[in-house]
Amino acid sequence: MLKILRKGAIENPWLYRTIMFLIAATFVISMGWWGFSERKEPYVAQIDQTRITLAQYNRYKENAYRYYRDLFKENFKEDLIKQLVINSLVERQLWLKLARELRLSAGVDELKDAITRDVTFHDDKGRFNPDRYRFFLSRNHITAEEFEQSVREDLLIDQVKLVLQNGIVLTDRERVDVKASMTDPKLTAEKRLEEETRTVQEALVQKQQRVLMSALNRIRAATKIDIKNQAL
Numbered sequence: 001m002l003k004i005l006r007k008g009a010i011e012n013p014w015l016y017r018t019i020m021f022l023i024a025a026t027f028v029i030s031m032g033w034w035g036f037s038e039r040k041e042p043y044v045a046q047i048d049q050t051r052i053t054l055a056q057y058n059r060y061k062e063n064a065y066r067y068y069r070d071l072f073k074e075n076f077k078e079d080l081i082k083q084l085v086i087n088s089l090v091e092r093q094l095w096l097k098l099a100r101e102l103r104l105s106a107g108v109d110e111l112k113d114a115i116t117r118d119v120t121f122h123d124d125k126g127r128f129n130p131d132r133y134r135f136f137l138s139r140n141h142i143t144a145e146e147f148e149q150s151v152r153e154d155l156l157i158d159q160v161k162l163v164l165q166n167g168i169v170l171t172d173r174e175r176v177d178v179k180a181s182m183t184d185p186k187l188t189a190e191k192r193l194e195e196e197t198r199t200v201q202e203a204l205v206q207k208q209q210r211v212l213m214s215a216l217n218r219i220r221a222a223t224k225i226d227i228k229n230q231a232l
Contacts, residue, residue, distance in 0.1 A: 045086060046226045047093040052086075054231060061085045082232045090225060091216065092157065098219050099156040102163060106155035114151055164215050165208045170200065178203045 042054040064085050069076045115121065116128040120136060123129040137144055170178070178200050187195060 042231070044228050044231045045090055046224075047090060048097070048224055050093055052089050052093070057086065057089065057232070060089060086227060086232060090227065092153070094216060094219050094223060095157040095160050096153055097223065098215065099160045101219075102160065104156055104159045104163075106152045106159070110155055111148055111152055114155060115148070161212055164211055168204070168208050168211055170204055170207065174203065174207075175200060 041051075043051040044054050044057045045052040061082065064081055065078075068081050068084075115133070119126075121128055121133045123132065137147055140147075179196055182192070182195060182199060184195075
């Protein structure tokens with residue numbers, strides 16, 4: 001099942017991002033930009049000085065359970081989903097740490113644009129509907145400020161990934177190797193061109209994913225991470 005999740009994240013990045021956003025919609029980071037408050041709340045993980053509380057983890061986990069139980073049905077594995085959830089929350093904090101290192105920011109206009117473009121809040125004519133926005137907040141028991149903070153963090157994570165992927169291209173050698181892997185002699189010239197374009201694009205996406213994972217591993221190695229597995 002983990003292989004399926006990873007494969008989906010590479011082959012369908014926008015679908016995977018949408019799924020994770022829906023799951024994370026009710027996971028609101030109340031700790032702010034520079035750390036966690038001094039309240040003695042139970043926590044399941046600490047990334048440098050930032051803590052993920054048990055309440056935040058449970059809220060995220062409940063949504064993940066609901067989604068993946070419907071997706072995998074009888075193949076649903078609770079322990080695997082728990083690990084997926086905590087890994088996702090830790091990685092989120094690592095990306096935000098890298099965003100701080102790169103001094104990235106998400107302004108009010110970017111935030112407003114991201115929310116008003118979200119089809120979740122559109123009416124039947126494709127226009128932003130404030131009532132639908134307020135209903136979404138009410139249904140998920142979060143304030144506008146909390147939700148906007150989570151969206152702002154999503155924007156920062158997107159910015160980090162865009163910065164890292166910018167300028168990543170396939171070398172001539174890589175293109176030759178990709179095309180050489182196509183061995184079906186029955187393809188017409190038109191079909192072969194289409195297949196080459198698709199295969200080259202897939203190879204580029206995979207290379208970009210490797211760059212992202214390399215950056216994530218670098219920041220992980222420079223970060224103190226403490227996960228309380230017994231609390232999951």
